[in-house]
Amino acid sequence: MHTPHTLITCIVNKGMAETVMEAARKAGASGGTILSARGTGKEEDVKFFGYSLVPEKEMLLVLVGAGQTGKVLEAIKAVPSLVEPGAGIAFCVDVERFMTFGEPELL
Secondary structure, three states, rough: OOOOOOEEEEEEEOOOOOHHHHHHHHOOOOOOOOEEEOOOHHHHHHHOOOOOOOEEEEEHHHHEHHHHHHHHHHHHHOOOHHHHOOOOEEEEEOOOOOOOOOOOOOO
16 A cells, blocks of 8 residues: 655664754655653663663654655665664654644744
8 A cells, every 4th residue: 555654763862863853854854753762672682783772762753755755764874873883773654644733824
């Protein structure tokens, strides 16, 4: 099924979400939402993934048109601070429908 929008979710170490959002904007995203988060990794996870885990995280949620998804993801991947192992992850979810709330402002 084709969906017209994609939700890009990035989970990055605390303090990096603004930089990631800036890259996403340059690639065509209009905005996003940053949430504070905390990872729940255990010591065994560090050994499994091969890098140290930082518990303090930020989640960036960006809704884009499906045609923009690849360009925005590539821009996010190119952020220099994300080259370090364990800097974060990104994943996409197809959005079938969404709505906004409230009346639009008339100018």
